[in-house]
Amino acid sequence: MPDIETRLLRAxxxxxxxxxxxxxxxxxxxxxxxxxxxxxxxxxxxxxxxFDRDRNxxxxxxxxxxxxxxxxxxxxxxxxxxxxxxxxxxGARKRNRQ
Amino acid sequence: MPDIETRLLRAxxxxxxxxxxxxxxxxxxxxxxxxxxxxxxxxxxxxxxxFDRDRNxxxxxxxxxxxxxxxxxxxxxxxxxxxxxxxxxxGARKRNRQ
DNA sequence: GATGATTACGGGAGCCGTAATTATG
DNA sequence: CATAATTACGGCTCCCGTAATCATC
Numbered sequence: 001m002p003d004i005e006t007r008l009l010r011a012x013x014x015x016x017x018x019x020x021x022x023x024x025x026x027x028x029x030x031x032x033x034x035x036x037x038x039x040x041x042x043x044x045x046x047x048x049x050x051f052d053r054d055r056n057x058x059x060x061x062x063x064x065x066x067x068x069x070x071x072x073x074x075x076x077x078x079x080x081x082x083x084x085x086x087x088x089x090x091g092a093r094k095r096n097r098q
Numbered sequence: 099m100p101d102i103e104t105r106l107l108r109a110x111x112x113x114x115x116x117x118x119x120x121x122x123x124x125x126x127x128x129x130x131x132x133x134x135x136x137x138x139x140x141x142x143x144x145x146x147x148x149f150d151r152d153r154n155x156x157x158x159x160x161x162x163x164x165x166x167x168x169x170x171x172x173x174x175x176x177x178x179x180x181x182x183x184x185x186x187x188x189g190a191r192k193r194n195r196q
Numbered sequence: 197g198a199t200g201a202t203t204a205c206g207g208g209a210g211c212c213g214t215a216a217t218t219a220t221g
Numbered sequence: 222c223a224t225a226a227t228t229a230c231g232g233c234t235c236c237c238g239t240a241a242t243c244a245t246c
Contacts, residue, residue, distance in 0.1 A: 001180045003108070006101045007211095022225060031213050036227055038211095046180070053226065055220050067179075074175045081168055082099045082144070120200060129238050134202055136236095151201065153245045 002045050006078055009071045011038035012050065016068050020057040100143050104176055107169045109136035110148065114166050118155040 014024035015035065025035035039058075043050050050064035060068065079086060112122035113133065123133035137156075141148050148162035158166065177184060 001182050003104045004176060004180060005103050005105075010101075020225080021227095032226070033214080033228080034212055040227090056225070058226080070175065070179055074172060074179070077168070077172045077175065078102060081165075081172070082102060084099055118200080119202095130201070131203080131239080132237055138202090139236095154200070156201080 004042065004045055006075070008038050008042040008045075009075055011035055012042055012064075013068065013071050013075060015039060015051070015058060016060050016064060016071075019059050102140065102143055104173070106136050106140040106143075107173055109133055110140055110162075111166065111169050111173060113137060113149070113156060114158050114162060114169075116155075117157050 011024060011028065014027050015021050018024050018027070021035045021039065022032055025032050028035070039051065046067075048063045048067075049061055050067065051058040052061055076086065109122060109126065112125050113119050116122050116125070119133045119137065120130055123130050126133070137149065144165075146161045146165075147159055148165065149156040150159055174184065
């Protein structure tokens with residue numbers, strides 16, 4: 001089983017949070033093509049479909065929903081390690097709104 | 099601050115556990131050159147020297163010792179995610195010996 | 197001279213952005 | 222026709238293995 005790079009998890013969290021590949025691509029400042037490739041690569045490596053693509057966006061499958069907290073946990077550890085702010089503003093806004 | 103790929107952390111843990119780049123390279127089935135590059139890349143990205151190189155091996159600096167448990171924690175989450183056995187046999191043997 | 201780490205160097209794989217394509221409303 | 226995702230393609234960066242080099246015993 002191959003390694004899963006941090007970049008793929010970051011793409012997954014961004015897309016899962018927004019239910020949109022395009023919005024995730026804008027957030028991570030990459031092209032739609034790159035975002036599509038990253039999600040595809042992650043699905044291939046895990047051997048699991050993570051999103052249901054439909055007309056206006058992409059929603060998490062049950063497998064995708066299961067993965068999301070684990071992916072966030074890894075990114076949280078990683079970001080603490082490199083001294084970066086807590087990963088994915090959109091998700092943070094939802095979790096911390098007051 | 100750039101991402102730190104899982105592969106770099108894996109190289110670091112293997113080398114730190116064995117106090118030897120060569121042994122770590124054999125364990126991860128890569129060349130000595132690749133191992134040296136990976137450790138250098140990690141040191142560069144963190145801006146910290148992780149090993150003291152000497153004649154028969156490479157020993158962790160205090161900074162390297164601090165990093166080791168964090169690196170193991172990330173790899174543990176990662177490996178659980180992909181359903182891999184608990185990361186770095188040599189370290190596991192030391193931690194779990196009976 | 198043997199061992200262990202580093203450096204140099206080409207080759208190949210992988211990733212990206214652009215842009216064309218498909219699909220749906 | 223507008224929007225969102227995918228695919229195709231070319232270019233470029235990065236990573237690896239080989240092999241030469243440095244350093245220490």
